[in-house]
Amino acid sequence: MSMPAPDCCHRPHDVLAGFDAARELARAMVRPTARHEIVPLAAATGRILARPVVAPHALPPFDQAAMDGYAIRLGDGGGHAAALPLCGTTEAGDPPARLASGTAHGVMTGGALPEGADTVVMIEATRRIGGRILFEPGPTPGSHIRRAGEDVPAGVVVNHPGDRLDWAQIGLLAALGIGAVCVAAPIRIAVLTTGSELRPAGSMLSGGAIHDSNGPMLAALLGGPGTEIELVTVPDDRAAIAANLAIAARGCDLVVTTAGMSVGGRDHVRDAVADSGGTLDVVKVAMKPGKPLALGRIGAAIFVGLPGNPQAVACGALAFLRPMIDALAGRPPGSPLFAAAAFAQGARVDRRTALVPVHLSHRQGRLIAEQAGPEGSHRLAPLAAADAVAVVPPLAGLMPGALVEVLPFGAPGTSGGYGR
Numbered sequence: 001m002s003m004p005a006p007d008c009c010h011r012p013h014d015v016l017a018g019f020d021a022a023r024e025l026a027r028a029m030v031r032p033t034a035r036h037e038i039v040p041l042a043a044a045t046g047r048i049l050a051r052p053v054v055a056p057h058a059l060p061p062f063d064q065a066a067m068d069g070y071a072i073r074l075g076d077g078g079g080h081a082a083a084l085p086l087c088g089t090t091e092a093g094d095p096p097a098r099l100a101s102g103t104a105h106g107v108m109t110g111g112a113l114p115e116g117a118d119t120v121v122m123i124e125a126t127r128r129i130g131g132r133i134l135f136e137p138g139p140t141p142g143s144h145i146r147r148a149g150e151d152v153p154a155g156v157v158v159n160h161p162g163d164r165l166d167w168a169q170i171g172l173l174a175a176l177g178i179g180a181v182c183v184a185a186p187i188r189i190a191v192l193t194t195g196s197e198l199r200p201a202g203s204m205l206s207g208g209a210i211h212d213s214n215g216p217m218l219a220a221l222l223g224g225p226g227t228e229i230e231l232v233t234v235p236d237d238r239a240a241i242a243a244n245l246a247i248a249a250r251g252c253d254l255v256v257t258t259a260g261m262s263v264g265g266r267d268h269v270r271d272a273v274a275d276s277g278g279t280l281d282v283v284k285v286a287m288k289p290g291k292p293l294a295l296g297r298i299g300a301a302i303f304v305g306l307p308g309n310p311q312a313v314a315c316g317a318l319a320f321l322r323p324m325i326d327a328l329a330g331r332p333p334g335s336p337l338f339a340a341a342a343f344a345q346g347a348r349v350d351r352r353t354a355l356v357p358v359h360l361s362h363r364q365g366r367l368i369a370e371q372a373g374p375e376g377s378h379r380l381a382p383l384a385a386a387d388a389v390a391v392v393p394p395l396a397g398l399m400p401g402a403l404v405e406v407l408p409f410g411a412p413g414t415s416g417g418y419g420r
């Protein structure tokens with residue numbers, strides 16, 4: 001029996017890392033880049049904040065009327081069906097007026113409460129007779145006033161480093177008059193799809209060629225306001241892969257490859273990482289699909305080698321790359337999301353964590369995960385029909401209704417959402 005040549009791809013001593021341990025290691029390998037930039041608020045959606053934001057003024061900035069009506073001082077008898085002369089009106093945007101004793105002052109919603117007033121009475125609870133306002137009995141003292149600072153007091157920290165700025169934060173910061181924010185600079189990611197069989201979408205196929213789906217899929221999955229993605233396709237040539245890895249590692253925070261990770265004669269990625277001066281800490285992870293997954297470094301860049309099968313690529317990206325990108329941008333880990341599994345895995349004897357594309361829906365107030373298609377790491381259709389990937393622990397007899405962690409396709413906290 002002949003032994004494999006030393007640089008052949010049979011690697012009997014490859015250690016299979018546990019899925020949870022590999023995820024922890026991936027996160028621990030990453031430090032925030034410490035590159036920041038100032039961007040206008042209008043361009044900040046989806047970015048990760050690098051500095052705290054302190055409220056420069058209160059919200060509301062001054063005491064305001066919460067309804068269209070009349071500002072009075074209740075001690076002047078306005079609560080007892082008194083008729084008070086109307087002296088002036090304050091619209092939203094007008095400077096604050098002063099309430100003369102024994103008078104009513106018109107105020108529109110958002111208008112500054114006149115000095116000396118303690119209550120606003122809605123127009124509907126009054127009658128106007130000539131120049132006087134007649135009040136129905138019983139207005140509640142202090143009603144229909146928005147107090148300065150009741151929403152946000154001046155000087156409080158409204159957003160912390162690591163917060164993702166979504167539409168709600170943009171609204172709050174705009175109300176505070178903040179025109180620009182300091183955010184993490186874009187995370188630079190190189191995606192090298194390796195494979196001599198790959199052709200770009202839009203080109204004709206011939207022979208055994210296929211269209212590259214991993215590159216465009218990863219660009220879409222990892223791309224966003226806080227990332228810059230460079231896509232390169234490299235043939236199954238060890239020297240070409242090594243050269244491209246070395247170039248990518250010089251300019252990027254994260255270098256990702258797809259394919260060429262297994263034991264085939266043209267699987268060169270691991271050797272190419274070594275050729276480019278890189279090292280690998282993990283070369284196989286106990287997950288299905290996606291077992292030939294490598295974690296390491298090339299120079300200052302983090303290296304993640306994903307297998308070629310598209311479903312394995314998507315699972316690796318959701319479980320490893322997205323959390324690593326968050327960590328590079330200084331975002332703390334989010335809480336895992338759980339759903340009730342509406343699919344059976346039977347009594348699994350597999351020692352690998354299964355990653356199952358699932359469709360998410362809500363039933364009777366519960367988040368439900370249903371398997372989105374047949375198994376097979378080459379299959380893209382189940383992914384396209386799914387909203388998330390469910391993480392099914394190894395050796396678990398998954399009972400219908402059991403809670404499983406799900407990795408939503410639309411990252412929580414972005415407008416992507418999850419479930420349809």
Ligand SMILES: Nc1nc2c(c(=O)[nH]1)N[C@H]1C(S)=C(S)[C@@H](COP(=O)(O)OP(=O)(O)OC[C@H]3O[C@@H](n4cnc5c(N)ncnc54)[C@H](O)[C@@H]3O)O[C@H]1N2
Nearest residue numbers: 193195211212213214215259260261262267307308309312
């Ligand atoms: N003898 C063994 N064979 C295989 C093993 C094994 O342990 N022993 N593992 C299987 C598993 S699991 C996976 S996953 C794949 C991983 O293989 P590679 O990372 O070496 O990937 P390739 O063989 O190069 O490609 C696999 C598959 O994916 C297609 N592919 C590659 N790149 C793209 C792309 N950019 N877009 C679309 N599709 C792509 C490629 O054509 C192959 O069909 O190995 C198993 N085999």
Ligand code: MOO
Nearest residue numbers: 289290291312377
């Ligand atoms: O790990 Mo492979 O991704 O099962 O096909």
